[in-house]
Amino acid sequence: MSAPEPVLPEPVRPEPVLIARHLTRSLPGDPPATLVADADLAILPGRFTAIVGPSGCGKSSLLYLLGLIDRPTSGQLLLDGRDLAQMSGDDRARIRLEHFGFVFQFHFLLPEFTALENVMLPLRRLGRLSQAQARERAMQMLADVGLGDKWMKPPDRLSGGERQRVAIARALANNPRLVLGDEPTGNLDSVNSARVVDLFRDLAHKQGRAVVCVTHDMGIADLADIRVTMLDGRVVEVREQHPAPSAGTQ
Numbered sequence: 001m002s003a004p005e006p007v008l009p010e011p012v013r014p015e016p017v018l019i020a021r022h023l024t025r026s027l028p029g030d031p032p033a034t035l036v037a038d039a040d041l042a043i044l045p046g047r048f049t050a051i052v053g054p055s056g057c058g059k060s061s062l063l064y065l066l067g068l069i070d071r072p073t074s075g076q077l078l079l080d081g082r083d084l085a086q087m088s089g090d091d092r093a094r095i096r097l098e099h100f101g102f103v104f105q106f107h108f109l110l111p112e113f114t115a116l117e118n119v120m121l122p123l124r125r126l127g128r129l130s131q132a133q134a135r136e137r138a139m140q141m142l143a144d145v146g147l148g149d150k151w152m153k154p155p156d157r158l159s160g161g162e163r164q165r166v167a168i169a170r171a172l173a174n175n176p177r178l179v180l181g182d183e184p185t186g187n188l189d190s191v192n193s194a195r196v197v198d199l200f201r202d203l204a205h206k207q208g209r210a211v212v213c214v215t216h217d218m219g220i221a222d223l224a225d226i227r228v229t230m231l232d233g234r235v236v237e238v239r240e241q242h243p244a245p246s247a248g249t250q
Contacts, residue, residue: 005018012246016042017177017210023065024076035061037233039075043178047244048204048211050224058233059214060182066212067180068096091179097126101171101179105186107163109155109170115142116151119170126174141169145199161192179203181213185220197223 023039026032036058043049043066051059064070065077068084077084081098084092085137109118119138123129129137142151145165155163164184171179181200185193197220203210204225213220221227225244229237 011087014045016101017045017079018043018066019076019078020066021076021078024062024073025065025070026073034233035220036065036072039065039235041066041107041228041235041238043210043212044226045210046204046208046225047225048201049213049226049228050221051212051214051228051230052216052218052221053230055065055216057230059230061233062230062235063180063182063212063214067100067178068092080230081097085127096121098174099177101174101176102165103164103171103179103181103184105156105183107167109163110154111168114152114154115147115158115166115169118155118166119173122170122173138169138173141172142166144172147170160190161195164188164192165199168196172203176209178210178212181211181215183214183216185215185217193217 020039020041020043023036023041024034025036026034039062039207041062051062053059056076061070065072068077075085079095084095087095109115110121113121116135116138119141120134123137137149139151142148145168147162147165147169150158150162150166155166158166164187168184179200184200185196188196200211200213201223203209213224215221221239225240225242227239227241228235229236229239
């Protein structure tokens with residue numbers, strides 16, 4: 001008689017880093033234009049989440065609400081139980097600097113600065129490290145994205161893929177809990193797009209960060225752990241596509 005199959009425990013679902021409840025953003029008008037309507041979403045650490053949907057459906061608007069770039073008309077946005085939606089502008093800016101990292105379709109690197117100096121900018125704004133410590137941290141971030149030998153180059157002497165990787169290093173400089181990307185591969189060729197997506201997946205699976213990316217590229221969406229689909233400003237589906245990595249892989 002064969003031994004019974006062992007019963008494996010269900011993986012423990014991590015506590016969300018960020019929770020959106022009935023998040024809504026409308027612009028005044030007659031009638032008002034609703035960009036995001038009644039969105040409920042939990043952003044999990046160690047998971048790569050893709051937000052998809054047709055053009056104009058509210059993907060970027062939702063991302064900007066999650067990242068405290070825009071303020072909701074109504075609803076809650078909870079980080080560690082605190083409602084960020086109702087905080088003052090100064091408090092929201094401080095939390096954004098401490099906990100969030102952003103990567104956009106356009107890298108927004110300062111052309112007069114070197115790669116190293118661009119990555120050091122958020123470290124200087126936060127002001128927790130000495131100049132030497134900030135430089136060491138920025139050098140490590142550049143090395144982590146494969147650009148340790150390009151630290152002296154200004155943006156115009158880097159390729160498009162290299163510039164975007166500098167932007168990712170800058171986004172990671174302050175050790176954020178959440179990394180948010182708005183079409184971060186939109187201006188890249190397939191090789192550099194794949195490299196950026198691999199970096200995002202590593203940030204989630206190996207470093208345990210919450211990574212959220214707006215994309216129109218369904219190939220990228222297929223690689224995400226969680227796919228959030230939007231239509232007409234609403235979240236219409238949240239689908240878990242891949243099993244959560246085990247604790248030993250994070």
